Structures are given as structure tokens and as C-alpha cells.
Amino acid sequence: MTKAKTRGQRRRRRQRQITLHGDSRPNPARQGARKDLQDPADAVALAVRARLTGCTVEEARDTLASEPVGRCIRYQIRDDYERRRIFEVWQGMRAAWETYIARCYPVRLSPAGASLPFLPEEMSVEPSLHVETRTLEERVEEARNNWFQWLERIMSLPTPERHAVMGQLHEYGPIPWDNEAKMPTRTGQQIINGLQMLVDK
Numbered sequence: 443m444t445k446a447k448t449r450g451q452r453r454r455r456r457q458r459q460i461t462l463h464g465d466s467r468p469n470p471a472r473q474g475a476r477k478d479l480q481d482p483a484d485a486v487a488l489a490v491r492a493r494l495t496g497c498t499v500e501e502a503r504d505t506l507a508s509e510p511v512g513r514c515i516r517y518q519i520r521d522d523y524e525r526r527r528i529f530e531v532w533q534g535m536r537a538a539w540e541t542y543i544a545r546c547y548p549v550r551l552s553p554a555g556a557s558l559p560f561l562p563e564e565m566s567v568e569p570s571l572h573v574e575t576r577t578l579e580e581r582v583e584e585a586r587n588n589w590f591q592w593l594e595r596i597m598s599l600p601t602p603e604r605h606a607v608m609g610q611l612h613e614y615g616p617i618p619w620d621n622e623a624k625m626p627t628r629t630g631q632q633i634i635n636g637l638q639m640l641v642d643k
Contacts, residue, residue, distance in 0.1 A: 496624030505529070510619035511610060514630040515637075528637045535592050535640075539611055542589035545582050595640055603636030 492502035495513050506512035506525060511532050519525045576584070596607055606629050609615025618630030626634065 494619075494621050494624070510617065510630070511633060511637075513619045514626040514634050517624075517626055518631065518634045519638075527641050528634065531637050531640050535596070535607075536611060538585075538589045538592045541585045545585040596636075599636045599639055602632050603639065606630075606632035607636045 488499050488502050491507050492499045495502055495507040495516070497507060497516075501507065504512075504516070506516040506529060512529060515525050515528050515532075519528060596604060599607065606615070606618075609629070610618055610633055616627060616629040618627055618633050619625075620627050620630075
């Protein structure tokens with residue numbers, strides 16, 4: 443028994459080692475994932491996100507920690523399912539607004555508005571490849587209708603929540619997240635309250 447165990451130990455030791463130019467070195471294939479190969483830029487970005495959010499680096503990998511509204515949702519809402527529902531409302535609203543601006547205005551409403559917007563069409567490698575057949579006018583009309591549907595829902599909110607949501611959407615007004623206190627500002631609380639009202643509308 444002792445001899446067999448010794449043979450097994452020797453075999454495992456040989457598997458953990460490789461010989462290179464006469465030197466015995468650890469076998470990389472037996473060392474598991476190389477954590478030291480992580481992109482330094484990604485590590486720094488995660489560390490900054492964790493510091494701003496007031497969470498661990500692992501928790502900072504969550505999409506909610508990537509932007510001020512997401513941080514407010516993460517702080518104010520405890521149920522994870524409800525967090526995702528509220529964040530989906532915010533993402534859908536913002537996507538509708540950005541698409542509306544890109545397709546219905548000649549330039550973006552931002553300091554970088556000197557460059558014309560470009561929206562690449564979605565492509566697929568499936569055999570049943572769908573080719574965009576809508577005209578430019580049809581795409582503009584769809585973007586306009588989609589945004590106006592969101593706008594109608596936003597306008598149904600109480601005045602404080604409506605102004606807070608529109609201010610964040612259009613990038614004006616008070617900040618929603620306090621980086622020093624690591625908690626939502628009053629505006630951030632109003633934004634989350636407004637988004638909660640829109641979840642089931």
C-alpha cells in the first residue's frame with residue numbers, strides 16, 4: 443500500500459512539473475487560471491467603479507455599478523429581480539431617446555455634435571439572414587413613435603419625478619449619485635421613484 447501510494451505521489455509530482463533545458467519547472471497546464479494575466483486597465487476600472495459605488499471589486503462587475511442611475515437602483519432597491527426590472531425600464535427609455543436623436547436630428551445634441559451620427563444595422567450569420575428593407579423614412583418614423591410612447595409615460599409622472607428623469611435623460615440638472623457619500627442624492631431618489639412607477643405602466 444505504501445509503495446503504491448508512493449508511486450502515485452511520484453506520478454502526480456511528474457505531472458505537475460515539466461523539464462525545459464534540463465530544468466524542472468511547474469507545469470502551467472496544472473496551475474489553473476492565471477489571475478496575473480488580467481488586463482491592468484480592466485482591474486483599474488473595476489477598482490474605480492467599486493470605490494465610487496462603495497462595494498467590493500466582485501460586486502462592481504455588476505452592470506448596475508457601471509453608471510449613476512444603476513448605483514442608485516442598487517442602493518435603494520434590495521430585491522434583485524425588482525432591480526433588474528427597474529434597470530430595464532431605464533435602459534429602454536435611454537435607448538429610445540438616443541435612437542430618436544440619432545435618426546430624427548441631423549447632429550447629436552452634445553458637445554461632440556460636429557460628427558454625424560451613424561447607426562450600424564444589425565447583422566446576422568444565420569442562414570435566414572434578415573436584410574433591412576425599411577426605408578430611411580420608415581426607420582425615422584419608428585424611432586419617433588417609440589420615443590413618443592416613452593415620453594407619454596414619462597409625462598404621466600408627478601412633477602418632481604418627471605423633472606428628475608428627464609434631467610438625467612437629457613444630461614442636465616443635479617447629479618443623482620453622490621460619489622463621496624456613496625448614496626443617491628435627492629434627485630437620484632426621485633429618479634428611482636419615477637422608474638418604479640413606470641415599471642408596470
